[in-house]
Amino acid sequence: MPPNMKSHDFSLFSELYTCYYQVVARILSEAARHPLTRRQMENLARQHGYDESALSIVPRLIQGDWPFFSQDGHPPDTYASVLKNDPFPQPLTGLQKSWLKALAADARFRLFFTDSQLKELEEALWDTPPLYRTTDFSLFDQYGDHDPFSSAMYREHMLVILNAICERHFLSVGYLSRKKKILTHTWLPCRLEYGQRDGKFRLYAMAFGKTGRKRMDVLNVARILSIQKTGRYYPALVDVDHFLDRSLCEKPLVLEVTTKRNALERAMLHFACYQKKVERQEDGKTYRCTIYYDKRWETELLVQVLSFGPVVKVLGPKPFLDRIRERVGNQALPMGRKGDSYYDKSDLF
Known part of the structure; x- marks a missing residue:
């Protein structure tokens, strides 16, 4: 480790083994084998992190803010690791174990693991207290009729679906439509x-x-009544985004995201399921995030945007911006009484 390590700002590494930590470890491991160009670093950052990881990490690596690389004695425009040893093993910390114990208690978490896997995890964490409990949180602005995550049938269906996605095999499904018809x-x-x-x-x-034409349907897992394997497999990966592009809004949502309160990383995690493009602005303090979304999920996206508060600004399109203003105005109305001079709806925008 370089002797001048302590003189640099390592605020990004305040949390052990975060995504950015893993990205830097990947880059260092690759650089230990051969010097890397900036483009190669950026590709590794995007591959193992988020879309904006290259914008946040690579400049600090090559400019020396994080002194892990050197250009001395190497081909031009390439960077080699100065570390003498590979990145160290990463055992779980007590905090991480406590966090896993809390996650394991969530019924949604248990949908993705078999009974034997859950038993193995429980045995490994038997003496670890959970970091939090679900009763510690009070959720609002959400519907109450969520899926029955604790249902044995629902969990069984989820495991079959997960296996089918990985193995690319067809399923015969009995489904209850919105019109209460069984398909x-x-x-x-x-x-x-x-x-x-x-x-x-x-x-x-x-x-x-019947003509062989393909279409992408969206099913609510809770409406699945029966499910079984057919023994038929699909030979290639399906480009889901190609199908979804047809239903995307003509005008994407455009956000301005600040660097305050870790807003960019939070936004990328929050909007991970959407197609998006992130660009760093000239001021270096904000990012322009363009999100392409399905009109059917606009209300859900609107609620997600509002949850960020002042660290995210909606730039357009106008219909989406109007919905944001209407929603904020309706939420703010209870704060002011008729005749109060301190409240004016126009002051909100």
């Missing part, structure tokens, strides 16, 4: 998505018409 059809599960506001898992599944 039986064969689908190829492609992607699962969780709606935070309504507390429901949505399944993107490809169906084939």
Whole structure:
């Protein structure tokens, strides 16, 4: 480790083993084998982090803010690791174990693991207190009719779906439609998505018409009545985004995200399920985030944007901005009484 390490700002590493920590470790491991160009560093950052990781991490590495690299004695425009040893092993800290214990108590967490896997985790964390309990939180602005995550049938269906997505095999599904009709059809599960506001898992599944035409259907996992494997497999990966592009809004949502309160990293995590493009602004203090979304999920996206408060600013489009103003205005109305001079709705915008 370089002797001048303590003189630099390592605020990004205040949390052990975060995503950025892992990205830097990946870059250092690759640089230990051969010097890297800036472009190669950026590709590794995007591959193992978020879209904006290259913007946040690579400049600090090559400019020496984090003194892990050197250009001395190497080809031009390349950087080699100055570390003499590989990144150290990463055992779990007590805080991480406590966090895992809390996650394991969430019914949604248990949907993604088998009984034997959950038993193994419980045995490994038997003497670890949970970091928090679900009763410690009071959630608002969400629907109450979320999916029955604790249902044995629901969990069984989820495990079958997860396996089908990984193995690319077709499923025969009995499904209760919105019109209360029972449909039986064969689908190829492609992607699962969780709606935070309504507390429901949505399944993107490809169906084939009689003419062979493909379409992407969206199923509510809780409406699945029966599910079984067909023994048929699909030979290639399905480009789900190609199908979803057809239903995206013509005008994407454009946000300005500040660097305060770790807003950019939070935004990328929050909006991970959306197609997006992130650009660093010239002032170096803000980022322009363009989000392409399905009109069907606009209300959910609106609620997510509002949850960020003043660290995110909506630049457009105008219809979305008008909905934001209406929503904020309705929330603020109870704060002022008729005749109060200190409250004016126009002051909000």
